[in-house]
Amino acid sequence: MLYQKKKRYMQTERRIYAVVLLLLVALFVGRICKGNVEAVGDAGLLIRLSDQYQMGTVYDRNGNVIVRGTDGGMEWNGDQEEQESMESLFGPDLEHTYASRMTIWGMAPELFGYGDERLDLKGLLHPGEARVGGNVQLTIDKELQTFIYSLLKGNGMENAAAVVSNWRTGEILAAVSLPTDLPDETEEGISNIFSRLYSPGSTMKIILVAAALSIDPDLASYEYDCTAENHIFHTEEGDYRISCAGNVYHGRMDMAKAIAYSCNGYFISLLQQLPKDKLAERLKNWGFDTTISFEQFSYWDQTFSGEDASEIEYLLGAIGQGNCSITPIGLNLCTNALLNSGRLQEPVVIQKRSASPDDDMRSCLSGKSYEVCNEMTADTVKKMMLGVTFYGTGTDFGMNGFAAKTGTAQKTDEEGNLSDCYTVWTTGGLTDEKCPYSVTVCFDNVSGDIRSTYAGQMAKEILEYMTGGEK
Numbered sequence: 001m002l003y004q005k006k007k008r009y010m011q012t013e014r015r016i017y018a019v020v021l022l023l024l025v026a027l028f029v030g031r032i033c034k035g036n037v038e039a040v041g042d043a044g045l046l047i048r049l050s051d052q053y054q055m056g057t058v059y060d061r062n063g064n065v066i067v068r069g070t071d072g073g074m075e076w077n078g079d080q081e082e083q084e085s086m087e088s089l090f091g092p093d094l095e096h097t098y099a100s101r102m103t104i105w106g107m108a109p110e111l112f113g114y115g116d117e118r119l120d121l122k123g124l125l126h127p128g129e130a131r132v133g134g135n136v137q138l139t140i141d142k143e144l145q146t147f148i149y150s151l152l153k154g155n156g157m158e159n160a161a162a163v164v165s166n167w168r169t170g171e172i173l174a175a176v177s178l179p180t181d182l183p184d185e186t187e188e189g190i191s192n193i194f195s196r197l198y199s200p201g202s203t204m205k206i207i208l209v210a211a212a213l214s215i216d217p218d219l220a221s222y223e224y225d226c227t228a229e230n231h232i233f234h235t236e237e238g239d240y241r242i243s244c245a246g247n248v249y250h251g252r253m254d255m256a257k258a259i260a261y262s263c264n265g266y267f268i269s270l271l272q273q274l275p276k277d278k279l280a281e282r283l284k285n286w287g288f289d290t291t292i293s294f295e296q297f298s299y300w301d302q303t304f305s306g307e308d309a310s311e312i313e314y315l316l317g318a319i320g321q322g323n324c325s326i327t328p329i330g331l332n333l334c335t336n337a338l339l340n341s342g343r344l345q346e347p348v349v350i351q352k353r354s355a356s357p358d359d360d361m362r363s364c365l366s367g368k369s370y371e372v373c374n375e376m377t378a379d380t381v382k383k384m385m386l387g388v389t390f391y392g393t394g395t396d397f398g399m400n401g402f403a404a405k406t407g408t409a410q411k412t413d414e415e416g417n418l419s420d421c422y423t424v425w426t427t428g429g430l431t432d433e434k435c436p437y438s439v440t441v442c443f444d445n446v447s448g449d450i451r452s453t454y455a456g457q458m459a460k461e462i463l464e465y466m467t468g469g470e471k
């Protein structure tokens with residue numbers, strides 16, 4: 001009797017022991033499979049997960065489905081144009097790239113079950129059931145995204161990028177890039193506003209001015225006489241001649257006029273007033289020669305003049321040429337900081353997310369912000385940017401309260417000689433807090449007759465579309 005009882009007791013004990021062991025193994029395996037929590041960099045894990053999980057659903061900011069997972073694949077929602085407009089943001093299929101951290105796939109790994117409690121009770125009880133990843137809602141407006149894509153394509157642009165964001169909330173509302181993939185040229189085929197680098201041209205001047213004023217506010221009264229003889233710049237390496245666009249001479253320039261008319265000489269001269277080390281330190285705040293890491297994405301390749309730059313390359317940084325490079329998102333965020341009193345709101349692309357399809361999506365807007373420069377500096381530069389569209393290089397796309405800066409950078413050919421191809425930009429935004437939108441438009445590899453004002457006109461059309469303005 002006692003023996004029987006003991007045997008039963010031992011059986012129960014053994015069973016409990018087995019269950020505990022199984023749970024421990026499950027936990028252990030689960031932990032290993034989960035890997036490093038910083039998944040965005042672990043494209044390999046994401047590829048493995050995408051094999052095991054059916055992808056969840058991606059919605060736009062208005063709740064429209066962009067793409068949803070199906071048994072063994074995915075299904076895009078909407079017509080050809082809508083789908084194409086999204087391609088650069090999503091990038092190639094996961095198995096074709098290890099650079100998915102630059103795309104929605106990498107920013108929203110929960111779509112493939114990342115963060116899901118693997119080997120949980122439900123999974124153990126239903127081993128054959130397909131696992132489905134979580135859902136995400138983007139800050140992207142699908143209609144706006146498609147509108148911009150069609151606008152750029154309709155105007156014959158083959159290499160272009162456009163970013164639209166809300167400078168008060170940090171939400172990225174549209175992120176379009178053409179062409180959608182460049183397998184040989186960029187990191188494993190990802191070609192979007194986060195990954196591609198371009199010469200900023202004269203849009204660099206608003207950043208340089210903000211950095212200069214942060215170093216010495218008295219430079220606000222710095223003047224330069226734009227005449228033929230003053231275009232020769234003396235350095236230890238020798239003298240260099242750097243002209244203004246179209247070889248014009250602007251005459252006496254103060255800072256506001258120099259921004260409005262985009263006087264190259266002024267900014268080269270201003271750069272020579274600044275201590276190199278202090279400027280380099282300040283420019284890090286603006287994303288140059290450093291790694292900028294946000295909660296949802298990072299970038300790190302932007303440079304002012306590059307390591308071991310010659311004097312001439314350093315000077316060319318002032319006008320966004322030479323080795324100077326920026327991403328469309330980087331320039332858009334600099335613009336946002338200037339429009340938002342010097343504070344950059346944490347930029348976001350993923351607005352809401354859930355770990356599994358059964359959970360409600362939860363907001364991932366942290367509301368965090370960073371001081372890029374002080375309020376006085378930002379407001380001063382913003383006022384100068386209003387001058388650009390009011391009386392400067394941007395009168396062609398003037399619009400009430402549109403603070404902007406144009407830029408044109410001449411490209412070099414494979415041998416490093418100046419070519420007849422340009423990168424043209426307009427970056428800016430509405431200063432009105434009720435429509436706090438910023439737009440950065442870039443056309444790359446265009447011929448000389450496509451001017452930066454053309455990018456400005458596209459920016460204006462985008463803002464008019466968003467605010468319901470008249471055409």
Ligand SMILES: [Zn+2]
Nearest residue numbers: 226244250263
């Ligand atoms: Zn000039």
